[in-house]
Amino acid sequence: MTAVESTKPASAAPASSEVVVSVRGLTKVFKDFWGRPKARAVNDVDFDVKRGEVFGLLGPNGSGKSTTVKMLLGLLNPTKGHIEVFGQSPRHVKTKARIGYLPEESYLYRYLNSRETLDFFGNLFELDKGERNNRAEQLLEMVGLNQTRTRAVGEFSKGMQRRIGLAQALINDPDLVILDEPTSGLDPIGCREIKDLILALARRGKTVILSSHLLSDVEDVCDRVVIYYGGKVQALGTLQELLAKPDTLRITTPVLPRETMERVLATIRKDAGAAEVRVDNPTQNLESYFLEVVEKAKQAAQQTSGAQSGARVAAYLRGDAETKPSTEKVLEKLTLPQATAPISTPVAEAKPSVNEQKLDALTKSEPATTPTKPSQATEEKAADLSKADEKLSSLLGGKK
């Protein structure tokens, strides 16, 4: 079987043409006490965000991302330019009812506990008591704070505060979610959960605007990004448009018999030239590895006093999908088309030549088993992973 990788996020329902956020000529100049211009934080920015899109605002610190977000929310007034959110001013009360916002820091009331925090914000959306309770329970479960619901938010760690911040942003099941540095202060599990949540929201046709300087966050979930520098837009487009290298291709397969592999390579070399073809083992990234270790630790029932890993995305945020009876799920599985991977856009870097030693190792006839004599590189890698495993285990409570 040949699996072809896709670099596109597994998210997203296709974005519709309905424009949710429209920004034209947006400029923000901060002034001093005497009204003299102090800093031009955002300079003549234009972009549109469509319904169902995960849109990334990317840029280094101080590039104008947060200022843009705050203007989108009506917390800052533009010096020049025009913003429309759902066709209205961002300060329009009915418009705000459709927005969920996670600020870059925990700007919550420190004296309220997590339950009270959600109840307070639920009241601002005029949710009735039953609905508030229901959503608060699901959100606390989702962000892994259901064990700490009576602790004051002021006593929370930064990561826990991010989690409750995220929960409050979703209490109204928003159509537009604006997340400012959503993964800052979160552990890798929390980061992964946030990304999963963003993808889940996008699948439901929600629009997500994500502001971050962490490239991996944006790359993992965004459909389109705008890149800021010095308050100006430097690049704008889909990730494919911005990242794709159309002259390169990557094919991923299970380990093949040596003869097959040589045959394939010979064919490829004939067209591409030997210097342009590279074969190696795909490696998982540290995030995936970390999640794997933690999953193992969880299965071994290790305790933690902090936030627990969140449960599934809250039912009301998933729509009805998760609440359907199991028979329906079976039917769904049988009737819905299986997720077939689209043709990949290769992003792997080309290496000058084939590592024959590696090729030997890869083309052993029994690919499922561990090689009896692993190569030096594999041994080193195993040693590195073992060290990382120990380190992570000690971080998780000193147990392995």
Added chain:
Amino acid sequence: MADNPVHISSSVFRVLLRLGFFPWFARLVFGQKIAAVMGLTWKAAFRFRLFIVVAVLLLAAVVGLPILLKDDGTARGFTQILLTYTLTTITALLGLSTLWLACGTLARDIEECQMQVVATKPIARWQIWLGKWLGIMSLNAVLLALAGGSVYVLLMYRATKLPATEQHILKNEVLVARGSAKEASMDREIEVETERQLQERLQKSPVSAADVAQVRTMIRERIKSELQSLPPAMGRPWRIDLGYAKNYLAGRPLYLRVKFNSAEKSPSGTFGVLLQAGEPQKSKNLWATREPLSLAPDTFHEIEIPADLFNEEGILTIVAFNPNNTTLLFPLDEGMEVLYRESDFGVNYLRGLGIIFCWMALLATLGLSAASFLSFPVAAFCSLAFLLMGLSTGTLSSAVQDGTVMGYDEESNQAGSSVVDVVAIPFFKLALKVINLAKDFSPVEALSTGRSITWAELARAGVQIILLMGGIMGAFGIWAFTRRELAVAQNQS
């Protein structure tokens, strides 16, 4: 014990609290969003221990002041300590905590950026502002009820410990709500007479234009002095209209409140005064002191007189005779006053607390308005300065009276004038008018002298203090808060 109204009301309060009556009521009246902000203000006041600390301070003032300051055993001394001092202290404490909370609850929310999250929710800025104000006012209502209730209970309890005679005075002269009637104002007549005499004088011997004002003042003072003075062996009548009160005063005793001054000192410290009240033509309706009453000058004296001395029109005629060798001066505004029972003390006390509550509403508005566009320390400083300025209007009054802020030039005997006066004096006049809208009420003094605070007066306080002054101030605060860029503040915590 079970029938004790305090016990019953506290039990009812507890039950209502448990049933969540108050949040429900707030939601019903003000809507869910405003009620949520109100609730938040309550939680902040409790979690930061502000409510507990203020409540303890108030109770300490109520209980501690009467212990620290001993009264002289008279009904008046007793009320002076228990009502005047405690209510004044309660007003001051509650006023300061209101200002502090009002500035803090909004300014801190903005500075610590919580407001950035709240303002992105579907709640209008005016609703946030109003919710905060209502939260503070509901806290004030509870604290004022707590402190006011304690004063009342303590007052009633300790009144039973006074001697019988003092209890009688307390019951009839202090712990009542008494209406008052005075002689009709003579200001107009004085002005007419002043002008007539001035013209006569000017015709006889003209004076320079600069001196006319001074001559007018001298003539006016002389006329007033003639009206006030009671020379030796002379009598001075007052005809006091009781107005509508005549309809319910039949059969009820009245009280004369008398005050006079003397240019000379008496060896005994007192002067004799003979008083007569009623219709001189009808001996049945006439009351008079057989012997001169020995009264100290510069002090208010209350003298009980029999019922039904006024005529069909409700006019009560009072005559004072001066049997001394020196002239006595009965001030026009407070020399002779008739007091009569209007209603019970309890209701009057509630109305008095109502006026204090109106003041608190104004302070809450002041604090929130300042915090709408200033940082917490600046807002607190400005509103405290504003409060102090409001409390000390003496300088403003004298500047307005003198017509200058520069003072008199002793050499030229003229008021100094400068460009500053052109701006300052009209501004001071306006400021005084505005401040007096709130200062024009003295519930503590009225309560401690047993004077009636009418419903009309309470309504006037509500209109002048809350609707007019608070309305203008609040409208400005809401406008400033609505326009404010909330994300400019950075979290420093």
